[in-house]
Amino acid sequence: MIAWTDRRALDLFAIEHPLLLAPMAGSGGSALAIAVAHAGGLGSLPCASISLQTIEAEVRLFRSTVPGSRINLNFFAHTPATPTTEDTQRWLGRLAPYFAEFGVDVAALPAAGGRAPFDAQMCSLVESLRPEVVSFHFGLPADALLDRVKATGAIVLASATTVIEGRWLESRGCDAVIAQGYEAGGHRGNFLTDDMATQPGVFALVPQLVDALKVPVIAAGGIVDGRGMAAALCLGASAVQLGTAFLLSDEATSVTAHRNALRTARDDNTAVTNVLTGRPARGVVNRVMRELGLLSEDALPFPLAGGPLTPLRAATEPDGLGDFQPLWSGQSGALVREAAAAQIVQDVVEQAARLLRLP
Incomplete structure (x- = not known):
């Protein structure tokens, strides 16, 4: 002992x-x-x-x-926040190119939360x-x-x-x-x-x-x-x-896309972002973080920003891609072992x- x-x-x-x-x-x-x-x-x-x-x-x-x-x-x-209609439309507007790319019906987006x-x-x-x-x-x-x-x-x-x-x-x-x-x-x-x-x-x-x-x-x-x-x-x-x-x-119950990202973690490829959930959080940089910016004023307040990303995640996750989902990791992710x-x-x-x- x-x-x-x-x-x-x-x-x-x-x-x-x-x-x-x-x-x-x-x-x-x-x-x-x-x-x-x-x-x-x-x-x-x-x-x-x-x-x-x-x-x-x-x-x-x-x-x-x-x-x-x-x-x-x-x-x-x-403390949950209630966004205005304008807030919601602004965030959906930022995501509109992705909805078009993956054929997402904006009218059928799931309720945010979680x-x-x-x-x-x-x-x-x-x-x-x-x-x-x-x-x-x-x-x-x-x-x-x-x-x-x-x-x-x-x-x-x-x-x-x-x-x-x-x-x-x-x-x-x-x-x-x-x-x-x-x-x-x-x-x-x-x-x-x-x-x-x-x-x-x-x-x-x-x-x-x-x-x-x-x-x-x-x-x-x-x-x-x-x-x-x-x-x-x-x-x-x-x-x-x-x-x-x-x-x-x-x-760990980490999904495949998350595990794949962790296997490529480096000292310089994690960042703090709010575009995945609406609150600052550190994860491996992915497509939506790179293209929308790490900290965006357009992101809906926590946890509402993540709701519209759900169908985008569903479209890419089966291929082992984490383009639209949290890939949480600290800055020492490259030192993590599988055991x-x-x-x-x-x-x-x-x-x-x-x-x-x-x-």
Whole structure:
């Protein structure tokens, strides 16, 4: 057993290694959470894009497979926006050439959505399931809902992309703060700023958050091996959260187009974009990002921008192409390996322990 020197995260989550699985919609389910928990980390389930019934079934499977292990249920805390007719027509106008190319009937476009914010129904499910950990992205839900979550005894986490956001989260009772650096794949967790140009990287953000907060800080973004984990722990992080590292794992549910993109990931071919969902998120650059621009003022607000892309994705995905879909990846995607998730965890923690010269 590795003698980790900072036990705050280990004791908080009752885990063997200071490693958390990032909740990844579309790529991570109970199989991946179970594998990470078996290997000594904290398993997580992305709950913002699945039904209440699916959440319940996934939690039941997790608990029956790894009894005694804690689980993190992750939710979004964004405030939905209602676009005007002009907003909608402007976005559809930007996509019109693609609709024509692939023969999409604009009148038959599916309803947009798919990323619901934490609400009373989700809160009731948390009260019923009583997960040991509940985490939020895009800030925190309303105080009344958050109080109900805390009343269950759940440990509460949330992502911060700046020190100001971290202080805000701590002041509202978060038990730990995830320091999401600009390198991170997937959606930015920003909620007090929309300025992507000033977002700090993880190794600049972590020590500043550690100095500013009393609660444990969890480093996230660009960490896929033991070198990154050791560096984050040296800077004061109590644990790391890994997502991209598991995207090519045996247990990941990443679709073929996503896996193909990850196999070609480089240090310079991911970018932050809002044209896929309406909110800034990092992924491998694809056709729609190149042609519409990475950050477009025409994109509908989250999560509505992605709805009209659905038929375009359906037309190209069967060929293994990811031209119109999220290909989320952090900046260290080129370092990702194809292996069982438990092996990935073992390799990461053992390399980190060697570098830190831990017994």
